[in-house]
Amino acid sequence: xxxxxxxxxxxxxxxxxxxxxxxxxxxxxxxxxxxxxxxxxxxxxxxxxxxxxxxxxxxxxxxxxxxxxxxxxxxxxxxxxxxxxxxxxxxxxxxxxxxxxxxxxxxxxxxxxxxxxxxxxxxxxxxxxxxxxxxxxxxxxxxxxxxxxxxxxxxxxxxxxxxxxxxxxxxxxxxxxxxxxxxxxxxxxxxxxxxxxxxxxxxxxxxxxxxxxxxxxxxxxxxxxxxxxxxxxxxxxxxxxxxxxxxxxxxxxxxxxxxxxxxxxxxxxxxxxxxxxxxxxxxxxxxxxxxxxxxxxxxxxxxxxxxxxxxxxxxxxxxxxxxxxxxxxxxxxxxxxxxxxxxxxxxxxxxxxx
Numbered sequence: 580x581x582x583x584x585x586x587x588x589x590x591x592x593x594x595x596x597x598x599x600x601x602x603x604x605x606x607x608x609x610x611x612x613x614x615x616x617x618x619x620x621x622x623x624x625x626x627x628x629x630x631x632x633x634x635x636x637x638x639x640x641x642x643x644x645x646x647x648x649x650x651x652x653x654x655x656x657x658x659x660x661x662x663x664x665x666x667x668x669x670x671x672x673x674x675x676x677x678x679x680x681x682x683x684x685x686x687x688x689x690x691x692x693x694x695x696x697x698x699x700x701x702x703x704x705x706x707x708x709x710x711x712x713x714x715x716x717x718x719x720x721x722x723x724x725x726x727x728x729x730x731x732x733x734x735x736x737x738x739x740x741x742x743x744x745x746x747x748x749x750x751x752x753x754x755x756x757x758x759x760x761x762x763x764x765x766x767x768x769x770x771x772x773x774x775x776x777x778x779x780x781x782x783x784x785x786x787x788x789x790x791x792x793x794x795x796x797x798x799x800x801x802x803x804x805x806x807x808x809x810x811x812x813x814x815x816x817x818x819x820x821x822x823x824x825x826x827x828x829x830x831x832x833x834x835x836x837x838x839x840x841x842x843x844x845x846x847x848x849x850x851x852x853x854x855x856x857x858x859x860x861x862x863x864x865x866x867x868x869x870x871x872x873x874x875x876x877x878x879x880x881x882x883x884x885x886x887x888x889x890x891x892x893x894x895x896x897x898x899x900x901x902x903x904x905x906x907x908x909x910x911x912x913x914x915x916x917x918x919x920x921x922x923x924x925x926x927x928x929x930x931x932x933x
Contacts, residue, residue: 609819609865610924614828633832634754635677635815638747646747648683650674653740657931659702661780663791664773666739667709669867669933672796673818674743675717679798680814680870682753682805683745685717690741691725695734706737717796719743735931751805755832757812758873764837764899765872765883767800767892768793770822771850771864777932778853786856788849795868795891803885803892810875811882817871818933820924823862823909825871826899827923831907838910839899839921862911863924865932873901 605612622631629637636650654670671688678685690710694703714721772793779788797816804811813833817825830837839862846861854861868891874882879897886892909921 605925607819608924609821610824610863611922612925613819614923632754632756633828635680636683636743636745638681638683638754644749646683646749648678648681648745648747649742650677651740651742652677653738654933655735655738655931656777656933657735658777658780659706659736661777661792663776664794664867665706665709666737667706668713668794670739670741671710671713671717671719671721672794673867673933674741675713675719675796675798676816676868676870678743678745679796679801680753680816681747682751682801682811682814683747684802685719685743685745685798687744688714688719688721688741689723690721690739692727693734693738693740694726694728695736696728696731698736703737706739713796717798753811753814755813755815755829758829758833758835758837758901759812759875760835760901760903761876762812762873762901763876763879763897764826764839764901765874765879765886765895766822766845766898767797767870767872767886768868768894769845769847769850770817770866770869771846771854771861773867774821774864774932775850775853777865778857784857786853788853790847790849793866793868797868797870797891800870800886800889800891803889804872804882807881807885808874808878810878811872812875813871813873815871817866817869819865821861821863821865822871823860823921824923827909827921829871829873830909833901834906836902836905836908836910837899838902838912838918841911841913843896843898845894845896845898862921867933 606616629639636648638648640646652674654666656666659666675685772790776790776792813829815825826837883895886895910918911921912918
């Protein structure tokens with residue numbers, strides 16, 4: 580018997596005015612404006628299969644058959660230090676996670692630093708020590724780097740760019756285009772922690788929480804998951820744009836629909852309270868130590884079981900399912916029993932959070 584989807588209810592907000600002549604903050608949001616920029620500006624001249632796959636890391640195969648996953652990222656978080664992390668830990672974990680999200684084993688990183696004149700060396704020392712600790716936890720080595728200094732006022736203290744390289748099993752095919760109807764969606768823990776912590780650290784809105792950023796290397800968690808299942812179809816870390824944007828991307832890449840259950844979403848009370856006060860939706864708030872996994876229904880229980888035994892997956896839960904239609908759409912079954920469309924983040928919600 581064909582499963583009936585609930586009817587869609589509720590208004591849909593209009594998109595903000597497009598910006599086609601100049602870069603604005605919204606182009607770095609991880610949402611629609613950023614996707615349009617990549618599609619219109621970067622893809623046409625740089626097009627190749629690894630890039631167009633649209634995954635967190637590009638996958639290439641060498642002449643000897645070795646498969647590599649490569650990812651690069653720039654980190655411009657403000658402030659540089661916040662509860663639970665800093666720009667150094669963020670730089671290492673963010674790139675390690677992007678390489679791991681295609682199922683690869685991260686091995687090596689490179690790092691480049693843009694330093695602003697006047698930055699205290701003690702700050703840089705603390706950042707580098709944090710990078711060292713994060714790399715050791717992830718089991719990767721930082722094997723090359725570069726340093727540039729710009730005049731005072733030309734950078735916000737410190738920017739870091741990292742590139743990661745990992746080895747990929749020849750039999751693995753994990754990516755955004757692999758979700759299938761009948762799959763279930765798992766989140767590895769509570770959502771929205773990182774974005775709210777960074778916003779609180781800026782001290783501009785006068786609220787306080789006991790939250791800590793969730794920044795963490797997830798490669799060991801993913802290894803544990805892959806050891807018990809060969810039916811993990813998609814992995815994604817919902818950073819900029821949050822869970823909603825990541826799942827919208829997956830639904831479009833795979834040509835499927837995804838339905839989330841609002842009552843299943845793991846959200847800490849402090850995150851809910853902050854979002855309610857500020858008018859934010861936790862589904863769009865950035866995370867830096869959580870993963871989304873789209874898995875065949877037959878393997879969900881054993882994957883959940885192994886996740887819950889790990890440090891960064893102990894709060895993992897099923898939050899949704901993959902369906903045939905509406906294709907390319909993310910829906911949310913609300914606590915009131917209605918269903919609404921959850922679109923990608925249109926503009927900028929929280930600038931400079933990663």
